Amino acid sequence: xxxxxxxxxRRSRRSSNMQEAAPSGLVLxxxxxxxxxxDGFGLFLLMAFIANAQIIVAVTVGVGLIAVxxxxxxxxxxxxxxxxxxxxxxxxxxxxxxxxTIYVSFTNFGFGHNIDKSSAVEQILSNSIDRVPGSDxxxxxxxxxxxxxxxLATAPDGSAKLGSADSSLAPAPDxxxxxxxxQSVAGYTTLTLAELFQQQEAVTSLAVPLGDxxxxxxxxTADARNAYIYESTFIYSVPDDTMTDTATGAIYRDNGEGxxxxxxxxxxxxxxxxxxxxxxxxxxxxxxxxxxxxGVFVWTFVFAFMSMLLSFVAGTFFALVFNDPRLRGRRGYxxxxxxxxxxxxxxxGLVWSGLLNxxxxxxxxxxxxxADVPWLQDAMLARVTVILVSVWFGAPYFFLVCTGALQAxxxxxxxxxxxxxxxxxxxxxxxxxxxxxxxxxxxxxxxxAFSFNDFGTIFMLSGGxxxxxxxxxxxxxxxxxxxxxxxxxxxxxxxDYGLASAFAxxxxxxxxxxxxxxxxxxxxxxxxx
Amino acid sequence: MANISVPSLTIGATPATxxxxxxxxxxxRTPWEWFATTGWRHLVGVAVCVVSVFPLLYVISTSLSAxxxxxxxxxxxxxxxxxxxxxxxxxxxxxxxxxxxNTLFVAGTTAVLSVFLCALAAYAFSRLRFSxxxxxxxxxxxxxxxxxxxxxxxxxxxxxxxxDAVPALGLNSLVGLIVVYLGGALGVNTFLMxxxxxxxxxxxxxxxxxxxxxxARIFFTIxxxxxxxxxxxxxxxxxxxxxxxxxxxxxxxSDTQIQTAPVGxxxxxxxxxxxxxxxxxxxxxxxxxxxxxxxxxxxKYIVTGLFAGSxx
Numbered sequence: 127x128x129x130x131x132x133x134x135x136r137r138s139r140r141s142s143n144m145q146e147a148a149p150s151g152l153v154l155x156x157x158x159x160x161x162x163x164x165d166g167f168g169l170f171l172l173m174a175f176i177a178n179a180q181i182i183v184a185v186t187v188g189v190g191l192i193a194v195x196x197x198x199x200x201x202x203x204x205x206x207x208x209x210x211x212x213x214x215x216x217x218x219x220x221x222x223x224x225x226x227t228i229y230v231s232f233t234n235f236g237f238g239h240n241i242d243k244s245s246a247v248e249q250i251l252s253n254s255i256d257r258v259p260g261s262d263x264x265x266x267x268x269x270x271x272x273x274x275x276x277x278l279a280t281a282p283d284g285s286a287k288l289g290s291a292d293s294s295l296a297p298a299p300d301x302x303x304x305x306x307x308x309q310s311v312a313g314y315t316t317l318t319l320a321e322l323f324q325q326q327e328a329v330t331s332l333a334v335p336l337g338d339x340x341x342x343x344x345x346x347t348a349d350a351r352n353a354y355i356y357e358s359t360f361i362y363s364v365p366d367d368t369m370t371d372t373a374t375g376a377i378y379r380d381n382g383e384g385x386x387x388x389x390x391x392x393x394x395x396x397x398x399x400x401x402x403x404x405x406x407x408x409x410x411x412x413x414x415x416x417x418x419x420x421g422v423f424v425w426t427f428v429f430a431f432m433s434m435l436l437s438f439v440a441g442t443f444f445a446l447v448f449n450d451p452r453l454r455g456r457r458g459y460x461x462x463x464x465x466x467x468x469x470x471x472x473x474x475g476l477v478w479s480g481l482l483n484x485x486x487x488x489x490x491x492x493x494x495x496x497a498d499v500p501w502l503q504d505a506m507l508a509r510v511t512v513i514l515v516s517v518w519f520g521a522p523y524f525f526l527v528c529t530g531a532l533q534a535x536x537x538x539x540x541x542x543x544x545x546x547x548x549x550x551x552x553x554x555x556x557x558x559x560x561x562x563x564x565x566x567x568x569x570x571x572x573x574x575a576f577s578f579n580d581f582g583t584i585f586m587l588s589g590g591x592x593x594x595x596x597x598x599x600x601x602x603x604x605x606x607x608x609x610x611x612x613x614x615x616x617x618x619x620x621x622d623y624g625l626a627s628a629f630a631x632x633x634x635x636x637x638x639x640x641x642x643x644x645x646x647x648x649x650x651x652x653x654x655x
Numbered sequence: 656m657a658n659i660s661v662p663s664l665t666i667g668a669t670p671a672t673x674x675x676x677x678x679x680x681x682x683x684r685t686p687w688e689w690f691a692t693t694g695w696r697h698l699v700g701v702a703v704c705v706v707s708v709f710p711l712l713y714v715i716s717t718s719l720s721a722x723x724x725x726x727x728x729x730x731x732x733x734x735x736x737x738x739x740x741x742x743x744x745x746x747x748x749x750x751x752x753x754x755x756x757n758t759l760f761v762a763g764t765t766a767v768l769s770v771f772l773c774a775l776a777a778y779a780f781s782r783l784r785f786s787x788x789x790x791x792x793x794x795x796x797x798x799x800x801x802x803x804x805x806x807x808x809x810x811x812x813x814x815x816x817x818x819d820a821v822p823a824l825g826l827n828s829l830v831g832l833i834v835v836y837l838g839g840a841l842g843v844n845t846f847l848m849x850x851x852x853x854x855x856x857x858x859x860x861x862x863x864x865x866x867x868x869x870x871a872r873i874f875f876t877i878x879x880x881x882x883x884x885x886x887x888x889x890x891x892x893x894x895x896x897x898x899x900x901x902x903x904x905x906x907x908x909s910d911t912q913i914q915t916a917p918v919g920x921x922x923x924x925x926x927x928x929x930x931x932x933x934x935x936x937x938x939x940x941x942x943x944x945x946x947x948x949x950x951x952x953x954x955k956y957i958v959t960g961l962f963a964g965s966x967x
Contacts, residue, residue, distance in 0.1 A: 153871055171821060178820035204870060205788070208779035212772035212841040219838020220798070223806035223813065230808060444703060453693050455700075461951070462704045465711060468950035470899040472917045473939045476924065477710050480932060486726040488713060522707070526954065575800045581902050586921070608805070608902075615808045616906055627808050634805060641800045 161198055165191065190214070224634065231406055231627035234384045237620070239397045243384075246398035250369065250386070251340040251358040255333065258343065261355040265307045268322060268329055268350050269314035275325070277334045277345060278316075279353055280308045288314075289334040295345060322350050360394075369394060406628035419599060425509065426606040429584075430577040433516040434570060440517060441524025442562065446554070448525075449532050460529075467522035475586025478515045502588045505603035512604050516583045520573065524566075531565045532558060575637055579608045599625070607633050714936045714943075723933025739937040750912060751938055754919035757829060758942070761915055762898040764833050766890045769840035774886060776845050778874050781852035782860065795846050803839045804902045810835055811906050827910045835907065836897055844889045851885040852878065891953045895946050916942040 168191035175184035194214075197206045233239075241249070264279040269288070276290045278301060286301035286308035301308040310316045322329060333344040333356065340358060347353035361370045369378040369386045378386035384400035385393045410419060444463065448456050466474065481488045482501035490497050502508045535558060543553050584590060590605035590613065600620065601610050607629055615626035684692070717728035719735045723742070743751050779785075780792060803810075811826070814835070818825010825831050855878060863873050879886075901917040908914045911922070920942065924935045 153869060157871075174820040180816065180820055183816065183820070205779040205783045205785035208775045208783070208874075209791075209841075212776045212837075212845075215772070215834070215837040216839075216841045219810065219813075219835050220801075220803060220806070223803075223809040223838070224801075226809035226813065227806045230812065235812075444699070447696050447699050450693060450696060453696050453700075455697075459700045459704060463707050464951075464954055465947070466707050468947045468954070469711060470917070470943050470946050472899060472901045472921065473714075473943055474710065476921070476935070477714055477939065480725055481710060481713065483725055486724075486729075488729050491729050518706070518710075572800070579802055579805065581804065582899075585901070611805075612807065612902065615811070623808050623812065630805050630808060634801065637800055641797065 157198070161195070164194065168194070227627045227630050227634075230623055231631045232401055232403060233399055233624050234397070234402045234405070235399050235624045235627075236622040238395055239384050239399050239624075241396065241398055243398040243400075246396050247362050247369075248340050249396055250394050251360055251362060252333065252344070254359045255344055255346070255356040256359050257346075258355045258357050264345060264353040264355075265351065266345075266347050266353040267307070267309050268317045268332075268347075269311060270317060270321075271314045275328055275332050276314060277332065277347065277353060278308050278311060278314075279334075279345060280306070286311075289345070291332055291334065294335040294337055294342075317350075402624065406625045407632075409625055410628050410632060419597075419601070422599075422601050422605055422607060422610055425604070426578060429509070429513060429516075429604075429606055430574050430580075432513045433520055433577040433580070434573045436513065436517045437520030437573065438524045438528075438566070438570060440521040441526075442528045442559075444521065444525045445528035445532055446558075449529055460525075463525055464522040466519040467526075469519070471519065471580075471582040472586050474519055475515070475583050478518075479587050482511060503592055505592055505594075508588050508592060508604050512584060512587055515587055516577065516580060520577070523573070524569075527566060527569055528562060531562050534565070535561050571641060575641060578606070578637060578640075579633065580606070581608045581612065584609050585612070607636075714939050717933055718936040718940045720933055724930060725932040728932060728936070739933040740941075743934045743937045743941075748911075749919060749923055751916075751919065751941075753912065754914055754916045755941060757913060758898050758916040759945075761829055761833055761836070761904075762894045765836040765897045766894040768833070768837055769844070769893045770886050770890045772837065772840040773845045773848055773889060774879065774882070775874075776841055777848035777852050778878060780845070780849045782857075782878075792846065792849065795842060798842050803835070804900075807902060807906055810903065814907060826907055827913060829908075829913060832904060832907045832915075835903060836900075844893065848882070848885055848889060851882055855881050888953055891949045895949055895953070898942075898946050 168187060171187050172184055172191065175181075175187060194210065197203060197210055262282045264281060266280070267278045269276040269278050274290050274292075276288055277295075278298065279287045279289075279295065280303075281287055284306070286298045286303070287295045288298035288301070288311060289295035298308070298311050300312055302310045317325070317329075329350050330346075330348055333346050334353075335344055336342040336355070341361070343355050343357040345353045346356045359371060359373050361372060362368075363370065367380050370376070371378070376388045376390075376392070378388045378392070378394055381387035381393075382400070383397075383402055383405075385395075385397040387393050448459055479502065482490075484490060484498060484500050484503055487501075489501065490499055500507060501511045539557060540553060543557050548556070584604055584606050588602070588604045590602040590609045592604075593600070593602040599610060600613055600617075605613070611626045611629045611633070614620050614622050614629065686694075713728070713731065716731040718739050719732070719737070720728050720730075721734040721736045721738060722728065723739055780788060814824070814826050814831050818828070818831065822828060823830045824834060859877055859881075860873050863877055868877075898915075899917060900915075901921060904915045905918045905921070908918055911919070914922070916938070920935060920938050923938070924931050
């Protein structure tokens with residue numbers, strides 16, 4: 127498909143040189159109102175992100191906001207004024223998303239690795255706290271305010287201190303003492319015994335930090351009456367960047383892959399998000415030939431190609447059959463035939479999966495009289511089945527397209543060929559098909575690219591199955607790349623965003639390469655004919 | 656309305672022009688001749704129609720059957736009740752009416768906003784000359800090769816980051832989902848609109864300009880009313896594509912109460928396919944109906960080929 131811009135005529139050149147008129151009256155009012163709304167919303171976003179300490183996002187919003195204001199308040203640059211509204215969404219949700227996918231593909235982002243290192247250190251420390259032997263006991267009362275639990279502790283020196291999971295223990299001078307034990311504070315409700323019983327779990331898991339740092343220790347209570355000082359059994363050394371287990375003396379070091387690892391290979395959880403270089407790509411590629419991963423690549427190509435080819439062949443055949451003006455009721459056939467294409471693809475996948483069900487499905491039970499054909503259970507047969515079902519709704523599209531393309535072939539060429547004694551087959555093979563290919567080639571490429579990522583058919587019809595328990599990435603026999611991406615990232619138990627992104631990047635590369643090569647090919651086709 | 660300029664294909668020769676071009680068939684034919692020329696075509700036609708329509712009839716039949724299981728739906732139209740439909744809308748655990756309305760809201764809003772963004776860009780590409788114009792158009796054509804859901808992981812992570820500060824733009828928000836879909840607004844559809852905008856004579860803009868109209872007035876009061884048909888068609892196509900999207904919607908919306916119909920329906924039978932089959936089919940009918948009606952209106956334009964991949 128080539129893009130030919132209309133040749134600039136004298137008139138169009140003149141019009142493009144015309145200066146944009148200064149906005150006047152109503153237009154100006156509307157413009158200023160709109161910009162005020164945009165700026166207001168932008169500032170709201172800016173504040174929200176700053177308040178949430180998301181500085182990078184906030185800066186991006188700020189820069190974007192300034193850019194938008196410049197574009198709309200300067201004279202000239204008219205095209206930008208029209209393109210920028212759509213462009214903003216395109217940049218954020220297409221282009222940035224692609225860039226971010228590439229970035230994530232080089233990290234270990236995923237389950238157990240979804241926070242930064244300092245948060246991971248903090249979590250490791252606070253997850254492994256234990257009562258400090260021989261430490262003082264703090265009589266406590268459990269208070270609540272705004273749905274949050276607080277511990278009101280009476281320190282060994284007799285003073286009252288108040289803190290929650292989020293706010294470290296601080297003096298509470300206005301506490302009311304009952305029998306030498308701080309019992310309540312104005313503004314907070316002291317929990318009754320019944321309430322304590324109800325919230326038992328929340329109370330016993332409450333850990334009130336003693337200071338800003340995790341290493342200062344925590345106050346915890348097991349019975350809601352007495353609390354003790356707990357400290358982490360791990361010590362994090364900032365200069366060495368090591369974790370030391372005080373119980374065993376084992377030293378854990380940063381292994382460069384987002385985890386602390388001991389000399390004998392023990393790993394502390396959680397880990398953190400770290401750059402792991404090409405490790406994800408290595409995982410995706412390394413097992414080539416011996417595992418299912420290479421199979422997924424090959425199968426994705428086979429599926430996309432066969433689905434496109436068979437849809438095209440079937441569509442062309444029907445177009446030839448129904449393109450006879452003597453045939454009555456062509457319009458009726460046409461409408462009925464495109465119904466599969468009109469039916470939402472996620473639904474047709476699910477419906478076919480029901481029809482093809484091995485035990486209860488209509489095909490086996492009624493059409494085949496109680497046969498037991500494992501349409502979607504046998505690996506090889508499942509592959510054939512998903513291709514055929516994808517042809518079921520791909521063929522109508524090519525039927526429509528080829529009908530149009532056939533009708534556009536000039537009649538005089540066909541008549542000339544007939545006069546020269548060409549048989550119907552020769553007419554098709556040497557006249558219609560080449561001309562058809564010229565106009566349909568771009569659509570074949572698009573159909574290939576579509577099938578290459580035809581998530582709906584695979585996921586709804588077979589769910590990628592039958593599953594293969596030996597596959598290291600959990601890929602089944604009919605899983606294509608995009609369903610693997612989805613499964614790796616979003617199915618419970620996996621959540622490996624890094625590896626999923628690596629697969630997505632591979633899809634990007636493959637699809638780009640194919641489209642590029644095929645578009646070139648298309649151009650050469652057009653030159654030949 | 657049917658005057659869309661198509662770069663590579665000219666489609667839709669009307670029966671009238673065909674009749675004028677082709678010679679009239681001979682008056683009388685023997686049955687054998689009739690079969691050899693057109694009869695066998697009817698055979699193919701009937702066969703194809705059966706294959707095409709059967710699964711759809713099956714869905715309708717199952718949705719009306721009294722027995723709501725997969726096993727019990729193999730006798731087509733054995734009974735006709737609306738039990739499944741009643742069950743579908745009355746279970747608070749799967750708020751289908753909510754899902755249906757959510758789909759309407761998300762797809763409708765996305766369609767309207769996308770059409771607007773698209774029309775703005777198409778106007779610039781069609782009427783203004785600026786550097787990067789050809790590159791921009793080429794990018795738009797190539798972009799159809801890369802569906803938005805390839806970046807699904809990044810979309811998920813981005814929304815969860817944005818949602819920390821602004822919940823409306825985050826996960827489990829219909830607005831967040833719409834905003835993601837708007838990322839795909841400038842795409843093939845812009846190219847299609849661009850082609851249609853080019854068919855509106857420039858003389859109209861010129862005249863208006865001489866009369867003192869600014870670019871905004873020309874766009875809103877002259878161009879937009881004239882390109883109405885393509886706006887409607889593109890809007891319908893975006894609606895169809897958005898209403899049928901599963902992958903992005905399923906990742907963004909995990910809360911049952913605010914899902915769209917594709918995500919909700921899938922969740923309904925992903926675990927218990929046999930038990931919920933009848934109710935699912937009822938849901939499928941109600942979900943597919945608006946989309947299919949729109950589709951039959953737009954199918955003429957879908958074949959222009961620019962929609963390859965975007966129509967679905």
